[in-house]
Amino acid sequence: MMDEDDYWNTSETKAHAFSFDDDVLTPQEILAIGQKPSTGTKEESIFSSSAISNTKSLLPLNSLVSPKVLDLILLAQSGKYPSNESKSDIEQTVAVTLKRLVLGRSCSLHVHRSLKSKTELLDGAISIGDGNAILTVVLFLIQTLNKKIVFELLSCRPIALNHYISFLHTEGKITELSDLLTMLGRSPEAAMYQFHHCIKSQGNNVDSLLRKLANLLANHLNQPGADSHQAKMVADYVKLLEWQKFANKQELFNKSALHCLAFCCAQHWSDTAGNMMSPMTVCQRQQIPPLQYDWVVLNVHAKSNxxxxxxxxxxxxxxxxxxxxxxxxxxxxxxxxxxxxxxxxxxxxxxxxxxxxxxxxxxxxxxxxxxx
Known part of the structure; x- marks a missing residue:
């Protein structure tokens, strides 16, 4: 007598068994769902009783669901997309990609080959308002398109542009950020990003910071059409760095003018005007307003009784x-x-x-x- 293991291992039984590994259906198999089998088949269905005889009236699946919807189901299952992008195909592919981006699922953006598809992908991400999706699409465009084209796309899409600017600033990619802003006609803003980056990156190295700021003034802020207020601000800061270099006090390096004034009030109050360490000299050199001067002097001396x-x-x-x-x-x-x-x-x-x-x-x- 055949035991259970032998029974399930026979080739005849395997021919009729259902395999759980075959969970991906082909388009032909999906379309065949609900269709009546041909009359010439050798085997009859085991479900041919009168209780389920109504199955004979089932309609084919392709009469209930459009072929395009079936194609979209197969695309989402396989992760593959058609190479010929009609307008309808682009819309469907963009929708699927955006859905996966928003849900945090893995997806390949490289199926979007045409400029039209990439543009619609960017606009779709902006309309959804998901910052991660917007930034992901922008970085994809940077990788696959000419930078000039990307900058043109971003120039009329301020939301996406601001996300990209914030990303470059956070990542410390000041060169790329300066190129972007300069190409968009925002050179003064690019110069300010470079100014802040110089201060942040050089730390207490006054000599290096002075050289970088001198180059920034010469190449950007002292050029025709530059913002005069920004140029004055950087020039005043250079003067402060020069004074800090003269003072040669580690605790004063890269500190504000008011901090330096407070130091001089506490340590060099009796120095006469004209002396570099005199509070009045610092006040005049850095053009500190009288109100701020009075406030610093009041707090320094009152706290010292x-x-x-x-x-x-x-x-x-x-x-x-x-x-x-x-x-x-x-x-x-x-x-x-x-x-x-x-x-x-x-x-x-x-x-x-x-x-x-x-x-x-x-x-x-x-x-x-x-x-x-």
């Missing part, structure tokens, strides 16, 4: 011998900061009495608990 310097700077005697407040800082802002820094009641009283409006004087006197 040098209130005599603060009072000398911010209070004056008029010709009648009365004490008045002299500061470029708005009086209420000055009062608030003096209170935070724990100034004396006498100094707060002097500032309150400087206010012209009697109502404001009363209100602030009550707020800071001083006598009028």
């Amino acid at each position: 040098k209130w005599d310097i603060v009072e000398t700077l911010f209070t004056k005697k008029d010709w009648l011998g009365r004490t008045t407040v002299s500061s470029h800082i708005p009086i209420e802002t000055l009062l608030a900061r003096l209170s935070d820094l724990q100034a004396s009641k006498q100094l707060l009283t002097t500032c309150v009495n400087k206010i012209a409006s009697s109502e404001d004087r009363l209100r602030l006197a009550q707020m800071y608990k001083v006598r009028m």
